Amino acid sequence: MKQDSILLFFCLLAITATIVFVWVFRSSIKAEERTPGIKNALQKRFWFLLILVVVFGIFASVTLPKSPYFAFAEEVPAKVIHVAALQFSFFLSEKSIDPKSPSGDNIELPLNKVVEFRVTSLDVNHGFAIYNPQMRIVTQTQAMPGYINRLRYKFTKPGIYHVLCLEYCGVGHPVMQTTFIVK
Amino acid sequence: MESLKLKKITALWVITILVLFLAAIVLGILMRLNQAEVINQEPLTFYTNMTTHGLTMIGIWFVAGMAAVNYLLQRYVKTSYTANLFAFILTVLGVVLLWLCTYLGKFNTGWTFLYPLPFKDLGAAPWATPLFLVALTILGLGWLVWSVSMMAKILQRYTLAQAFAWQHLSKQPKSETPPFILITMITLVGVIAALIAAVIVIVLFFAEYFSKGSFVNDALLMKNLIYFFGHTIANEMLYLGVAVIYEIFGELSGRPKWKTTWYVSLAWNSALIFILTAFFHHLYMDFVQPEGLQIIGQLASYLASLPSVAVTVFSIIVAIYGVRIQWSITNCLFFLGVIGWVIGGLGAVIDATISNNIVLHNTLWVPAHFHTYNAMGNVLFSLGFFYWFTTQHVSKLVISKLTKFALIVLIISGIGFLMAFYIGGADSIPRRYSTYPEALTTGPALARMGAYFACLYLLVILMFFYNIAKRCFAILSAPSSSVGA
Numbered sequence: 076m077k078q079d080s081i082l083l084f085f086c087l088l089a090i091t092a093t094i095v096f097v098w099v100f101r102s103s104i105k106a107e108e109r110t111p112g113i114k115n116a117l118q119k120r121f122w123f124l125l126i127l128v129v130v131f132g133i134f135a136s137v138t139l140p141k142s143p144y145f146a147f148a149e150e151v152p153a154k155v156i157h158v159a160a161l162q163f164s165f166f167l168s169e170k171s172i173d174p175k176s177p178s179g180d181n182i183e184l185p186l187n188k189v190v191e192f193r194v195t196s197l198d199v200n201h202g203f204a205i206y207n208p209q210m211r212i213v214t215q216t217q218a219m220p221g222y223i224n225r226l227r228y229k230f231t232k233p234g235i236y237h238v239l240c241l242e243y244c245g246v247g248h249p250v251m252q253t254t255f256i257v258k
Numbered sequence: 259m260e261s262l263k264l265k266k267i268t269a270l271w272v273i274t275i276l277v278l279f280l281a282a283i284v285l286g287i288l289m290r291l292n293q294a295e296v297i298n299q300e301p302l303t304f305y306t307n308m309t310t311h312g313l314t315m316i317g318i319w320f321v322a323g324m325a326a327v328n329y330l331l332q333r334y335v336k337t338s339y340t341a342n343l344f345a346f347i348l349t350v351l352g353v354v355l356l357w358l359c360t361y362l363g364k365f366n367t368g369w370t371f372l373y374p375l376p377f378k379d380l381g382a383a384p385w386a387t388p389l390f391l392v393a394l395t396i397l398g399l400g401w402l403v404w405s406v407s408m409m410a411k412i413l414q415r416y417t418l419a420q421a422f423a424w425q426h427l428s429k430q431p432k433s434e435t436p437p438f439i440l441i442t443m444i445t446l447v448g449v450i451a452a453l454i455a456a457v458i459v460i461v462l463f464f465a466e467y468f469s470k471g472s473f474v475n476d477a478l479l480m481k482n483l484i485y486f487f488g489h490t491i492a493n494e495m496l497y498l499g500v501a502v503i504y505e506i507f508g509e510l511s512g513r514p515k516w517k518t519t520w521y522v523s524l525a526w527n528s529a530l531i532f533i534l535t536a537f538f539h540h541l542y543m544d545f546v547q548p549e550g551l552q553i554i555g556q557l558a559s560y561l562a563s564l565p566s567v568a569v570t571v572f573s574i575i576v577a578i579y580g581v582r583i584q585w586s587i588t589n590c591l592f593f594l595g596v597i598g599w600v601i602g603g604l605g606a607v608i609d610a611t612i613s614n615n616i617v618l619h620n621t622l623w624v625p626a627h628f629h630t631y632n633a634m635g636n637v638l639f640s641l642g643f644f645y646w647f648t649t650q651h652v653s654k655l656v657i658s659k660l661t662k663f664a665l666i667v668l669i670i671s672g673i674g675f676l677m678a679f680y681i682g683g684a685d686s687i688p689r690r691y692s693t694y695p696e697a698l699t700t701g702p703a704l705a706r707m708g709a710y711f712a713c714l715y716l717l718v719i720l721m722f723f724y725n726i727a728k729r730c731f732a733i734l735s736a737p738s739s740s741v742g743a
């Protein structure tokens with residue numbers, strides 16, 4: 076999963092940083108009494124800044140195109156699902172949902188086809204996070220009153236998917252969930 | 259005796275902050291224990307605890323930075339004692355009102371109080387939301403007066419250009435701006451901007467409250483405003499701590515004082531812009547937000563870390579590398595805090611990358627990284643300052659065996675407490691869940707691990723509290739003649 080590589084990447088970075096700091100600390104402990112050191116610690120570190128800007132530039136140009144806003148933007152979704160969130164449940168439907176008397180259906184989604192979720196909220200801000208059968212997040216968007224967020228995704232594994240609320244919406248927040256099937 | 263008065267009010271700040279800190283840590287441990295199913299609280303209790311914990315922590319570490327900066331500013335300019343005292347009184351009043359809101363009124367929106375949640379059924383008393391807005395107003399007023407007064411005092415002594423160290427951008431600067439003044443100035447601009455946004459948010463909330471339905475706010479605009487305020491204030495409080503490090507790290511270590519150079523000036527000036535636009539990363543998952551702003555959010559989040567990482571961290575490293583310095587409790591805490599800050603920053607940059615945020619947003623990864631640079635970063639900066647402030651002398655800060663041991667326990671507790679959050683985040687465990695659905699199998703076990711390590715952390719803080727508070731009381735009870743020097 077993507078999350079595992081993120082955690083690994085983070086741990087590697089954190090360990091590297093720690094090693095550098097420990098090494099610097101030890102060099103100070105072991106140093107001779109009278110080494111002069113540098114006069115002004117803020118001097119001549121410009122190249123370091125420059126390297127970091129370049130590293131960040133590369134990182135940004137690789138990751139930005141992968142942003143979810145651009146996912147499947149050119150394709151026509153095979154199915155559109157309307158989603159309305161309301162303290163503390165989700166309504167999912169293939170037809171548009173009446174805000175006055177919201178109701179939902181059992182949802183079955185096709186495999187390997189682009190699906191579009193049109194997500195809104197009828198009261199407060201909620202989250203709409205899709206968890207795969209192994210309970211890892213595969214994608215998400217927010218459910219905001221007065222707005223419709225369009226989330227596109229292509230499911231590549233069949234099974235029961237969970238939807239959890241990921242924005243604090245009141246005391247029922249942790250029980251706010253639903254499921255749908257992909258096959 | 260101007261400086262004695264300043265010393266006493268600073269001691270008062272320190273004690274107040276530490277007492278509230280201990281209480282808020284206990285709330286944090288209770289939350290983790292509840293998520294671990296070791297204790298069993300009502301969701302309403304959990305969420306009032308969560309709201310109180312978040313608001314209290316943000317509040318105290320912000321004023322901790324402000325009080326420290328105010329204290330050190332006396333080396334350069336004469337600051338207003340009245341503004342400091344005014345801020346203290348309003349802060350105490352505001353915090354008392356907030357605790358009343360959460361514990362008597364059951365107010366539980368989380369510290370970010372996203373619109374329109376405060377107006378919906380919260381299981382809270384009907385007066386809780388208006389009282390919360392009043393409490394925010396009181397805090398905002400106190401802090402706005404304090405920060406504007408500090409900035410005004412700086413600008414009496416330095417011209418605007420000097421305060422921002424613009425003259426250092428030329429080849430031969432005619433005058434010198436101390437890094438402390440530069441960073442304080444940059445930070446105060448951010449603080450004031452954040453507080454003004456808070457005022458706008460409060461006015462909009464009140465407008466809807468009093469209009470009885472004829473005026474309705476826009477949820478997206480409110481979210482932008484709230485995060486502009488919340489993110490910026492939480493970010494700037496770190497820089498207040500950093501300003502303190504720039505000022506006293508050198509002298510504590512028996513090394514020359516740091517001086518501003520052209521690119522230090524450039525880095526911090528550009529940081530001002532990045533810090534004020536990085537908040538967009540809180541809205542990555544709102545797809546209706548214009549894409550341009552999302553991209554600005556990612557770039558600004560990256561770039562905002564440059565002055566801090568490249569300049570501060572690298573400066574600390576070269577100041578220490580291969581040089582025998584005096585390691586006191588204060589610069590040990592500073593050094594440890596910088597490590598926590600860097601590691602938390604790495605976690606933050608990963609999360610501020612939109613393509614990662616889609617699987618990390620509002621998972622435990624978020625408390626993971628911000629607790630790293632707060633509990634193991636900014637808090638240590640402030641504790642280091644508290645130690646230095648209460649002794650004022652490096653020779654009294656030497657590290658005993660016990661302190662060394664405490665620092666090691668602190669590191670271990672921090673790693674354990676934080677790793678439980680990071681692993682939880684990677685496991686897609688949501689943040690702000692009072693208990694976890696059965697399907698999220700690793701949630702409770704990680705919460706238990708977090709709770710136990712946090713107890714260790716609490717023990718170390720108790721020891722620091724004892725040392726620092728003892729000396730604070732001595733300062734407070736000292737007669738005017740003996741502490742002056």
Ligand code: HEM
Pocket residue numbers: 283285286287289290308309311312313315316319367368369370625629632633637675688689690691712715716
């Ligand atoms: C060892 C000490 C601490 C413990 C045990 C602790 C524990 C916690 C826990 C369990 C949560 C809720 C996590 C969740 O969303 O499930 C939380 C949230 C939070 N903590 Fe801490 N924390 C500690 C220190 C700090 C510090 C030093 C700060 C300083 C800024 C802080 C600021 C916050 C904030 C702002 C939140 C978010 C509250 C919200 O979601 O509304 N915490 N903490």
Ligand SMILES: [Cu+2]
Pocket residue numbers: 201202240241242243244245247248249251
């Ligand atoms: Cu929710």
